[in-house]
Amino acid sequence: MSVLPSLLHDEAVKLWAELEGKPLSPKDRLGIPMQEMPAQDPLERARNMGEVALGYSAEQAQIEASRCLQCKTAPCVSGCPVSIDIPRFLGFAARGQFQDALGVIREASLLPAICGRVCPQESQCQAPCTLGKSLKNPLKAVAIGRVERYVADACSDQLPPPAVKPDTGKKVAVIGSGPASIAAAADLRQQGHAVTMFEAFHKPGGVLVYGIPEFRLPKRIVDREIETLRQIGVDIQTNFLVGRTRKLKDLLDKDGFDAVFVGTGAGLPKFMKIEGENLVGVFSANEYLTRCNLMKAYDDQRASTPIYRSKRVAVLGGGNVAMDAARSALRLGAEEVSIVYRRSLEEMPARQEEVHHALEEGVRFLTLKNAQKILGDDQGRVRAVETLSYELGEKDASGRRSPIALPGSEALLEVDTVIVAIGNDSNPLLRQTTPELEVNKNGNFVVDEEGLTSLPKVWAGGDIVLGAATVILAMGQGRKAAAAIHRFLSEV
Ligand SMILES: Cc1cc2nc3c(=O)[nH]c(=O)nc-3n(C[C@H](O)[C@H](O)[C@H](O)COP(=O)(O)OP(=O)(O)OC[C@H]3O[C@@H](n4cnc5c(N)ncnc54)[C@H](O)[C@@H]3O)c2cc1C
Known part of the structure; x- marks a missing residue:
């Protein structure tokens, strides 16, 4: 496995040696170059499932953390949805006290190795960073997520599982x-309540195991977090579909549960509703990624479900899920993978980093195009996508320029596989089997500010x-609802 050199690394180490031992002034900190993330070579990684970003060394983590200006206003903390005390954790990391740094993160977040990898930091904690503002370049903000990832990887095994209060x-x-x-x-168990987790799949972890690919989030990291839950005594029941195996209300009325938290996610794929979507070789991104990740389709020796072998793939959509599907298709052996997106690169909702990685790996971007029909052969298998070209008009309600179709611009894209990645709706089973639950027009549960649903004793979040939102x-939301459930249980 070859590793791209970090271009700034040597320069930074030299500077670091000059600064070491001295108290750093803001000017010194402004002068420390941002540490690049070492990564696998793009063409090599496009054909293996190994992690793309390889993580900082201890030295890089320390240098990067030293860039934090420790400003009093700490706008990064308000940019973090779980309010991690970022300057304090970076302060420890800058001194090489990585365990203490992890301790600070753990006060607010249980999944730092995961969030350090998949959080969109550029639009959250790093967006308002004072350093990025001072350098007039938000991309030069302190790389908070990369340092978080380092301290979590280096120290998670050294910290004991969280303490659990006596049984309530x-x-x-x-x-x-x-x-x-x-x-x-995790929060409810630590308060001493008995917690049983019911999961429909055979493996716990939600999108972290079935959606986000191995090359972005190795599953051993998710497994470690699940293991911590088991160690503190959470009972995890898999292959248990609430609504079918057992009704939600039965958990309360017959099985003796005092409260319920619902975190069933948004796993219902949307389709384009165009001709040909029922052909063999059309997948939702959810199905494609689940087969690849959860069922290990990339591993011929271990795959417990087969996957369609593709040569030419069209992925419809421009979000993170589309990038994951396209990059997975390459790794599953496709020769040519094209993203078909009806706006331009600028409007794409996917994280810049994901688009950049996909481009580096050789994914083609057919922008200002949309699929209007999928064509099949006489066996009912996909043979091509008919696309229509677009131009951009005025901004629409989403704040992006709206795509306007150009009549007569039809073209054929020859493919054998189409992956539809245009978004997910919430899972419908619980609302169908529990009519008392109030939902909005999109089928999402309606909750109060603490996560309580319209059904007493039932909270929801995520x-x-x-x-469809983000991990953090x-x-x-899970933590907020857990706090409310704990207050409720303390009063009854
Ligand atoms: C491909 C993909 C890539 C993504 N990449 C990122 C990223 O890089 N960064 C980021 O921050 N976010 C990302 N997201 C979004 C993020 O993963 C989700 O916002 C997050 O996982 C939502 O968490 P959740 O706990 O609400 O639900 P989920 O993670 O969806 O978990 C819900 C779980 O509930 C189970 N379930 C559903 N119904 C039932 C039932 N009736 N009974 C029992 N179990 C049930 C499901 O099987 C599932 O395991 C991505 C999403 C996808 C699909």
Whole structure:
């Protein structure tokens, strides 16, 4: 596995040697170059499932943390959905006290190795960073996520599992096992409540295991967090579909649970509703990624479900899920993968870093184009996508310039596989089997500011409430609801 050299690394080490031992002035800190993230070579990594970003060395983490100006206003903290005390953790990391740094993060976030990898820091904690503002370049903000990832990877095994208070005699059911549920279960268990987590799949972790690919988030990291839940006594029941295996209300009325947290996510794929979507070779991104990640389709020796072998793939959509699907298709052996997106690169909702990685790996971007029909052969298999070209008009409600179709611009893109990645709706089963639950027009649960649903004793959080959102927002909601459930259980 070859590693791209960090161009700024030597320069920074030299500077670091000059500064070491001296108290750093803001001017010194402004002069420390940002540490690049070492990464696998793009063409090599596009054909293996190994992690793309390889992580900082201890030295790099220390140098990067030393760039923090320790400003009094700490706007980074308000940019973090779970309010990690970022300057304090960076202060420890800058002194090489990585365990203490992790201790600070753990006060607010249970999943730092995961969030350090997948959080959109550029639009959260790093966006308002004073250093980025002083350098007039938000991309030069302190790389908070990369330091977080380093301290979590280096020290997570050294910290004992969180302490659990004496048993309260109260029982809580947590439905789903994604980040919202993990956060809720951990907090409730630490308060001494008995927690049972019910997960529909055979493996816990939610999107962290079935959606986000191995090359961005190695599954051993998710497994370690799930193991911590088990160590503190959370009972995890897999292959348990609440609504079918057992009704939600039965958990309360018949099974003796005192409260329920619902974190069932947004796993219902949307389709384009165009001709040909039922052909063999059309997948939702959810199905494609689940087969690849959860069922290990990339590993011929271990795959427990087959996957369609593709040569030419079209991925419809321009978000993070589309990038994950396109990059997974390359790793599953496709010769040519094209993203088909109806606006321009500038309007793409995917993280810049993901777009950049996909481009480096050889994914083609067919922008200002949209699929209007999928064509099949006489066996009912995909043979091409008919696209229509677009131009950009005025800004629409989303703040992006709206795509306007150009009649007569039809073209054929020859492919054998189409992956539809245009978004997900909330999972419908619980609302269908629990009519008392109030939902909004998108099918998301309606909750109060603490996460309480319209059904007494039932709280909810994460994507089932927010619609498809982010890991850290889901965790924040899980924690807020857990605090409310704990208050409720303390009063009954
Ligand atoms: C491909 C992909 C890539 C993403 N990349 C990123 C990223 O890089 N960064 C980021 O911050 N966010 C990312 N996201 C979004 C993020 O993963 C989600 O916002 C987050 O996982 C939501 O957490 P959750 O706990 O609400 O639900 P989920 O993670 O969706 O977990 C819900 C769980 O509930 C289970 N479940 C559903 N119904 C039932 C039932 N009736 N009974 C029992 N169990 C049930 C499901 O099987 C699932 O395991 C990505 C999403 C996808 C799909």
